[in-house]
Amino acid sequence: MSYKQWLLQAKKSAVASGIETSSVEWLLFDLLGWTRVTLLCDGDEQMSESDTQCLNEGLTRLLAGEPVQYITEQATFYGRTYHVDSRVLIPRPETEEVVAAFIEKCPKSGRIADIGTGSGIIALTVKQECPHIEVWASDISSDALVVARQNAEHHHATIHMLEGSVLSPFIENNIRLDGLISNPPYIGEEEMPQMGANVLTHEPHLALFADDKGYAIYAQLLRDLPKVMSEGAPIVFEIGYQQGNALCEMARSYYPHLQPEVMSDINGNPRIFYMTWHASPEEK
Incomplete structure (x- = not known):
């Protein structure tokens, strides 16, 4: 044949x-x-x-x-090929737009972090597009970090990696950030019946699902921002297309002086949360 x-x-x-x-x-x-x-x-x-x-x-x-x-064991993201396997999520095209939005607002120097890095594609893309930035990446999964390190080595990119939950490793190591990007788990467990069987069967649930109807990790991120963020730092999250208003309200409940906003992707879906960090007047 x-x-x-x-x-x-x-x-x-x-x-x-x-x-x-x-x-x-x-x-x-x-x-x-x-x-x-x-x-x-x-x-x-x-x-x-x-x-x-x-x-x-x-x-x-x-x-x-x-x-x-x-x-x-291959996936393409932002024009580059990365190793993926069942320890990490498969990168989606819409995440490229989230990264592009962050790069547009990224500082020209300083230290940024990718929270919940998985295969490392977000952190590595930022580093390769903005080589003068110091890039850190964290994940609660040690298996995911093995894949991220493999991809960093393949692309000859220097990424500092930490294992831990959300911002905890940065707080514990007293690391301040000049920018923050995250594509965290944001699907509520009640949405499982709407998910494709191939996703539910093969992709890691730890990287997909979050408590509190998908908002649990966002709440943790927002709560701990004052402990790690530098003045004027951009903050970008990928979000579900129905989560924008609620997430903005959550952010304003923590920080009434900030102005969170939601940006749409190329299909017109509100999938990108953005705000600039400023300390509250009481903290200044």
């Missing part, structure tokens, strides 16, 4: 299982290190035994509902 014949049969199997055929192409390209040009030039060649085994094993996992990124 040729590679093109295998791809055609695999696409038919994907359609029968309700899986997008583009995932099959992605599987072939990433597992074999091919491009569309390679497929055009070499696709009529007979498949080697090792390639046949590799692709068939990958296809079996794909048809069983496993995300293609976990099968290939």
